[in-house]
Structures are given as C-alpha cells and as structure tokens.
Amino acid sequence: MNETRLCGNPDLLMSYLYDEVDPRARRDFEAHLRTCEPCAREVADLRAVRGDLAAWTPPEAVLDFRIVRGAAPRARFAWLAVPELPAWAQFAAAALVAGIAVGISGLDVNYHPQTGLSVRAGWSKPASSVPGPVAAVKAAPVQAAAMPGAEAPWKADLAALREQLRTELQPTAAASTAAPASGQTRLVASLVPMSDAEFMSRVRPLLTASETRLQREMALRIGQVVRDMDTQRRADMARVADGIGVLEGRTGAAVATQREMMNYLMRVSQVQK
Amino acid sequence: MTATDEELVARSVAGDSDSFNQLILRWERPIYALAYRQIGREDDARDVVQEAFLRAFRALPGFKGQAKFSSWLYRITLNLCRDWMRRERRAPFVQPPEGVDVDDLVSSEPSRAESVETMVTRKDLSRRVASAMLVLPDEQRSAILLKEYHGLTFQEIAELQGCPLSTVKTRLYQGLSVLRRELERRGQGPVRPEGSGQP
Numbered sequence: 001m002n003e004t005r006l007c008g009n010p011d012l013l014m015s016y017l018y019d020e021v022d023p024r025a026r027r028d029f030e031a032h033l034r035t036c037e038p039c040a041r042e043v044a045d046l047r048a049v050r051g052d053l054a055a056w057t058p059p060e061a062v063l064d065f066r067i068v069r070g071a072a073p074r075a076r077f078a079w080l081a082v083p084e085l086p087a088w089a090q091f092a093a094a095a096l097v098a099g100i101a102v103g104i105s106g107l108d109v110n111y112h113p114q115t116g117l118s119v120r121a122g123w124s125k126p127a128s129s130v131p132g133p134v135a136a137v138k139a140a141p142v143q144a145a146a147m148p149g150a151e152a153p154w155k156a157d158l159a160a161l162r163e164q165l166r167t168e169l170q171p172t173a174a175a176s177t178a179a180p181a182s183g184q185t186r187l188v189a190s191l192v193p194m195s196d197a198e199f200m201s202r203v204r205p206l207l208t209a210s211e212t213r214l215q216r217e218m219a220l221r222i223g224q225v226v227r228d229m230d231t232q233r234r235a236d237m238a239r240v241a242d243g244i245g246v247l248e249g250r251t252g253a254a255v256a257t258q259r260e261m262m263n264y265l266m267r268v269s270q271v272q273k
Numbered sequence: 274m275t276a277t278d279e280e281l282v283a284r285s286v287a288g289d290s291d292s293f294n295q296l297i298l299r300w301e302r303p304i305y306a307l308a309y310r311q312i313g314r315e316d317d318a319r320d321v322v323q324e325a326f327l328r329a330f331r332a333l334p335g336f337k338g339q340a341k342f343s344s345w346l347y348r349i350t351l352n353l354c355r356d357w358m359r360r361e362r363r364a365p366f367v368q369p370p371e372g373v374d375v376d377d378l379v380s381s382e383p384s385r386a387e388s389v390e391t392m393v394t395r396k397d398l399s400r401r402v403a404s405a406m407l408v409l410p411d412e413q414r415s416a417i418l419l420k421e422y423h424g425l426t427f428q429e430i431a432e433l434q435g436c437p438l439s440t441v442k443t444r445l446y447q448g449l450s451v452l453r454r455e456l457e458r459r460g461q462g463p464v465r466p467e468g469s470g471q472p
Contacts, residue, residue: 010446011439018420018445020427049453053421055395056402058309058318063301065323067290067330264389 006032007039017046060253062246096210278342286333293333297326300343303423304350310418311354313403321357325350340432347423348433351415358411405455413448416441 006012006029015021016029033040194202276284276295284292304325309318328349329336336345406414412434419425419433431438 011442014442055398058306067293
C-alpha cells in the first residue's frame with residue numbers, strides 16, 4: 001500500500017477510527033501514523049471529538065409503552081344478551097313462553113257446536129260468570145272441600161252441562177277414528193278432559209326441564225360474570241403494580257438528587273469557611 | 274434463555290402481543306435516545322417513540338427479516354423524526370448553552386461516584402455537543418448518531434440510509450470534522466488525551 005493512499009484517505013481513516021478494518025490494513029496505517037504527524041494529529045482530534053460525544057446523554061424518561069390488543073368494547077350488560085340460537089331452539093323457546101303465559105293467564109278454551117270454539121283468558125272472566133266445563137271440573141272438589149255436606153245450587157246445572165257436553169262430543173270422538181287426519185278431530189281430542197293427576201304428570205316434566213334449563217343458563221351467566229371480574233381485577237392489579245414501581249423509581253431518584261444537593265451545599269459551605 | 278429479536282418477531286406475527294411488548298421493553302430506550310438526539314425535545318421524542326412502535330406493530334406482517342429488526346426500527350424512527358422536523362418547520366431544539374441551572378442539575382441523575390463539579394462539566398459539555406450537532410446536515414447527523422450511540426456497522430448504516438458504504442464514511446468524516454471546529458469555536462475544543470498522537 002503506498003503513502004498516497006494512506007494519507008488523507010477518509011475511508012481508511014474512518015475504518016481505522018471505528019475499528020472496522022482488517023488487521024493488515026491496520027498495521028500499515030499504524031506504521032504510517034508513526035511517520036506522518038498531520039495524520040496522527042487528525043486521528044487524535046477525531047478521537048477527542050468522539051470522547052466529547054460520549055458526554056451527550058438524553059434525559060431520563062419514563063417510558064412505559066405497551067401494545068394492547070384491541071378487544072371490541074363490550075356493552076355494560078352484554079353478558080345478559082341472549083346468544084345466537086338455532087331456529088329450532090328459538091321456536092322451542094317461543095313455545096315455552098307461550099305455554100307459561102297460558103298457564104299464568106288461566107286460559108279457558110270452550111267448544112260449542114252452535115257458538116264454535118271460544119278462547120278466554122282468566123283475567124277477562126267476569127267475577128260472576130258461569131264457569132266453563134274444564135274450570136268447573138277442577139273447581140268442584142275445592143268447593144266441596146270448603147263446604148262439606150253443602151249442596152251448591154249450581155251443581156245440578158254443572159252436572160247437566162257436563163252430560164250435555166259428553167253427549168255432544170261422543171259422536172265427534174267416534175268420527176275421529178274414521179277420519180283421523182281432519183283438523184277438527186285433533187282439536188276435539190285435545191279437549192277430552194283429563195284428571196288432575198294426569199295433567200300434573202304431564203306438566204311436571206316440562207316444568208322440571210324448564211327449571212333445569214334456567215338453572216344451567218344462570219350458572220353460565222354467573223361463571224361469565226366471575227371471569228369478567230377476575231380479568232378486570234388482574235388488569236387493575238397490574239396497573240397498580242406498575243404505578244407503584246414508577247413511584248418507587250421516582251422516590252429513589254429524588255432521594256439521590258437530594259443527597260447530591262446536600263453534598264454540594266456542604267462542600268460549598270466548607271469552601272466559604 | 275432470552276429470546277432473540279427474530280424469535281419475538283415471529284411470535285408477534287403469529288398474534289402474541291406479549292412478545293411484541295418484550296421487543297418494546299428491549300428497544301424503547303435506544304429508540305428514545307435516537308429520537309431525542311434527532312429532535313431535541315423530550316415530549317416530542319416520546320411521541321415519536323410511541324408512533325414508531327405502533328407503525329412497526331402494524332407493519333410487522335410485512336417485515337420479512339431482510340434487515341435486523343433493530344435496523345428496521347431505526348429506519349422507522351428516523352423517517353418519523355424527519356417528518357416531525359418538516360411538519361414543525363424548525364430545526365432540532367436544544368437549550369441555550371450559556372449558564373448552568375442548579376434546578377436542572379438537581380433534576381438530572383448523576384452516577385453515585387460523580388462529583389458535583391464533574392456533573393457540571395459534563396452537563397456543560399453535553400449542551401455544547403448538542404448545540405454543535407445542530408449545524409450538521411440531517412444525513413451527517415444521522416450517520417454519527419447511529420455509529421456513535423447505537424453501534425451500527427458502516428454497512429448497516431449504508432442500508433438504512435440507502436447509500437454506498439463509502440458515502441457513509443465520508444458523511445461521518447465530514448460530520449466529525451465539522452463538530453471538531455464547532456466545539457473549538459464554542460470556547461473549548463475537544464480535549465486531546467495524553468499520548469493520543471499514537472493509536
């Protein structure tokens with residue numbers, strides 16, 4: 001390597017200054033520096049500048065950046081929302097609600113050959129109205145239990161009405177065996193009176209199933225609420241811990257600076273003495 | 274065992290935001306130092322750091338690992354600093370070098386072994402260096418910052434600045450030469466260490 005390329009070569013000078021030069025070039029350049037005063041002075045000056053640059057420090061800063069996944073904001077009572085249900089489940093739920101409503105309202109269904117089918121809710125019944133056949137069948141034992149031995153004046157009418165209804169329904173029930181597909185047959189068959197025990201035996205499983213379903217759903221909701229609360233608690237705890245850490249750091253820094261100030265003041269006061 | 278940047282990047286791309294938070298923890302200080310030395314304002318430097326990590330996180334799926342993650346992050350930060358300076362239409366800000374504020378000394382954090390006199394000298398020198406850096410063109414200042422404070426190789430700086438290797442060395446040489454003159458002009462030239470004529 002000749003002297004011209006070694007002298008005044010910024011490329012080589014920078015490689016040497018920052019120690020990114022191969023060993024052979026380093027040896028050659030160091031040999032050159034021993035004989036070339038301007039180059040040696042320049043290297044020394046640039047090293048001194050680098051030393052000054054080391055004094056430039058940025059101020060301390062509290063950096064606490066975090067990437068938080070953008071979870072969709074949840075409504076306050078989102079856990080109460082009914083999840084998406086299949087069509088059959090929605091139909092079953094609607095049927096259940098309708099059944100409960102019918103049970104609560106005391107729906108009264110009557111059929112008469114002249115007047116046809118009549119449906120009446122329990123709350124729309126006049127207080128003094130004549131009870132329908134189904135209601136009468138159910139109410140009679142209660143009345144009898146309340147007034148043992150007493151002959152209610154409407155009992156004869158009720159018995160007559162019952163007989164009449166039975167007589168009217170029998171031919172229709174016989175016809176149902178001949179034409180089982182007709183809508184009227186299905187309607188009449190559903191009006192055949194049943195005993196309380198039979199009614200309860202049919203309703204009880206439905207009620208039990210409904211109750212079980214409600215309990216399961218409630219347990220799911222409670223579990224979800226507990227999970228949400230736990231997640232929120234963990235996030236709050238992490239935030240509190242971070243805050244405490246920052247406070248501790250600041251307190252330590254403040255103590256250190258106070259100590260430095262005390263040292264400085266004591267030194268100044270000693271000089272003045 | 275500490276995960277490498279590449280491993281953390283791969284996990285972040287797969288959807289693990291905790292891994293990216295580890296990258297933030299690892300690189301927020303150097304990135305803040307670079308941004309502060311570029312634009313000279315603490316609050317704005319913090320904003321630049323936040324924006325740099327946000328951009329990196331969004332662009333992470335497109336990061337194919339051609340360069341080191343840190344180099345990629347430095348490039349994002351330098352671009353943001355350049356945008357900031359253009360937007361603000363002003364040069365980097367530094368405190369005036371005259372005088373030493375005792376309150377400022379108190380608020381700084383000297384090392385335990387550092388005396389108050391040393392601290393005053395260092396703060397004064399720090400201000401003069403910051404002031405001298407103002408006169409450098411953006412490319413020279415960036416090259417010096419990346420080399421002096423972040424230890425990038427010439428090749429990495431060349432890739433980051435999109436210029437040949439020899440251009441990086443020329444920028445460094447010219448920048449250091451200007452700094453030497455500026456420091457001499459500002460009252461106290463660089464202190465040449467004893468026997469420094471020899472390498």
